[in-house]
Amino acid sequence: MKAKKFRRIVSLALAVVLALGLCAGASAADSRVQTCAEETAAFLAESTAQPQPGQAGGEWLVIGLARSGLEGSNAYFSSYADAAEKYVADCGGVLSARRYTEYSRMILALTALGRSCTDVGGYNLLTPLGDFEKTVLQGINGAAFALLALDCGGYAMPENSQAAVQATREMYLSYMLSRQHADGSFGLTDRSDPDVTSMVLTALAPYQGQPEVAAAVRSAVEYLSAAQDDDGGFSSWGTANTESTAQAVIALCALNIPVTDARFVKSGGTLVDALLRTYTPGKGFAHLADDGEDRIATEQAMLALAALLRFEKGSTSLFDMRDVPAGLSGKNADVHAMLVTLPGCDFFDTAAHPSGTAIRALAEREIVDGYDDGSFLPGKSMSRAEFAAIVVRALGLTPKTGGPFKDVPANQWYAPYIGTAYAYGIVDGVADDRFNPAGTITRQEAAIMVSRAARLCGLDTSVSAEDAAQILAQYPDGAQVSDWAAVYAAWCCRSGIFDSSMTQLRPKDQTLRGEMAQMLFNMLGSAELL
Numbered sequence: 001m002k003a004k005k006f007r008r009i010v011s012l013a014l015a016v017v018l019a020l021g022l023c024a025g026a027s028a029a030d031s032r033v034q035t036c037a038e039e040t041a042a043f044l045a046e047s048t049a050q051p052q053p054g055q056a057g058g059e060w061l062v063i064g065l066a067r068s069g070l071e072g073s074n075a076y077f078s079s080y081a082d083a084a085e086k087y088v089a090d091c092g093g094v095l096s097a098r099r100y101t102e103y104s105r106m107i108l109a110l111t112a113l114g115r116s117c118t119d120v121g122g123y124n125l126l127t128p129l130g131d132f133e134k135t136v137l138q139g140i141n142g143a144a145f146a147l148l149a150l151d152c153g154g155y156a157m158p159e160n161s162q163a164a165v166q167a168t169r170e171m172y173l174s175y176m177l178s179r180q181h182a183d184g185s186f187g188l189t190d191r192s193d194p195d196v197t198s199m200v201l202t203a204l205a206p207y208q209g210q211p212e213v214a215a216a217v218r219s220a221v222e223y224l225s226a227a228q229d230d231d232g233g234f235s236s237w238g239t240a241n242t243e244s245t246a247q248a249v250i251a252l253c254a255l256n257i258p259v260t261d262a263r264f265v266k267s268g269g270t271l272v273d274a275l276l277r278t279y280t281p282g283k284g285f286a287h288l289a290d291d292g293e294d295r296i297a298t299e300q301a302m303l304a305l306a307a308l309l310r311f312e313k314g315s316t317s318l319f320d321m322r323d324v325p326a327g328l329s330g331k332n333a334d335v336h337a338m339l340v341t342l343p344g345c346d347f348f349d350t351a352a353h354p355s356g357t358a359i360r361a362l363a364e365r366e367i368v369d370g371y372d373d374g375s376f377l378p379g380k381s382m383s384r385a386e387f388a389a390i391v392v393r394a395l396g397l398t399p400k401t402g403g404p405f406k407d408v409p410a411n412q413w414y415a416p417y418i419g420t421a422y423a424y425g426i427v428d429g430v431a432d433d434r435f436n437p438a439g440t441i442t443r444q445e446a447a448i449m450v451s452r453a454a455r456l457c458g459l460d461t462s463v464s465a466e467d468a469a470q471i472l473a474q475y476p477d478g479a480q481v482s483d484w485a486a487v488y489a490a491w492c493c494r495s496g497i498f499d500s501s502m503t504q505l506r507p508k509d510q511t512l513r514g515e516m517a518q519m520l521f522n523m524l525g526s527a528e529l530l
Helices: 002-024 026-047 059-068 074-090 101-112 132-138 140-152 169-177 194-207 211-227 242-254 271-277 295-313 356-364 384-394 415-423 443-456 465-472 483-495 513-526
Strands: none
Touching (some): 026 271, 026 295, 059 074, 059 101, 101 140, 132 169, 140 169, 169 194, 169 211, 242 271, 242 295, 384 415, 384 443, 384 513, 443 483, 443 513, 465 483, 483 513
């Protein structure tokens, strides 16, 4: 008994020493990751002169390089985007009849590069993901990758007129949750698979605010911890390999769990230790220990290294690409697409409203909210403070107090929003030192705020005074638009921010909540932030 007790004490002591050593050596571990990431990125870029879609040296390569920020010029990434456009056009927009992860993977790659995925060779790559039955032909893989693709840029669920069953985010979430095994794992079959579990966890990460998702994530993380090998890595189908370990790294970073979390420190080391064991400097990663360099393993490891670097910097996670500037559009780097966090959020008084779709899309992203009785009141007017707050939320800007307005006390809920809107040039005051936060916002004032927000999103909002006069003259009340609002109102008319079917501008009427939602929905859609 004494010997057993002694061994337990020694084991405990060793575990404590190991944990302390890992904490003390955190900077050394970071240095290893940085060095390995730089070498791997250089190796991948040098060994692939022309990234090609649909194969090794394609999507995962450009995502890893782009998200790490270590390699890849604009010309290099443009060569992939150009090849993808030709590939999609040559396929007639059909990347696969049964493997819809082909669409998801290309959406992830193009979004990582700030490129459009709604017009690729004349085809919208999001549309196929609106077909629930075809997307889940691949089982849980199809559902998980569909959510990753839709959420990477905060895209709205596409409508697919050819689908037998129109997909929703809730359907994909429910599909995955219903396939969780009793031990907390997920798999392609009834067999538990840490690789698939990690992938599903990455897809579920943005939805942890939902109680049922949070419970599923906790159970799956417990399974991963128990399934981890003693050397710190992971095995899939009984074989320890780089790809499974890389997937676990990506999942933990998406969940904001450090890889040095005690649950993932084993006697043989951490996930980083296990990942680096299959690395050969200058030659990439092997699939299995002691094998030669494997291209797929190297690309997957690069994704994990990018995830680690982003985690350490406090950046958005690997597949949360809302921080990516849109192509050459000039989008402000602080503008981010808002992810869907409340799928299915709706109000009892908006279903039949003309702006019902817009209201739901913004509510799902927590840009707008309703009232305690479950209503939205789309016909209710709104204050200047309320409108400023909604615009700031729509752009994903971080609220901060400040500004010159004496009638905006710092202790009021709207102060950080008005301060932020002022700092980014979205709002002015009604006088040098007054904002009039409680004042009702007019339609022409709303046009100014939305136009300035659109400019931050990278849209060209320029309209000459002559063009503005011609555009406004088409409306019987166009002359009622104040001179200081003319070019903004004209741009809203020309760009479709205002409803194209309206016959009057009503520039000095109160802006209604439903109108506000439609304007922002139209603007965000034009900027590809929905």
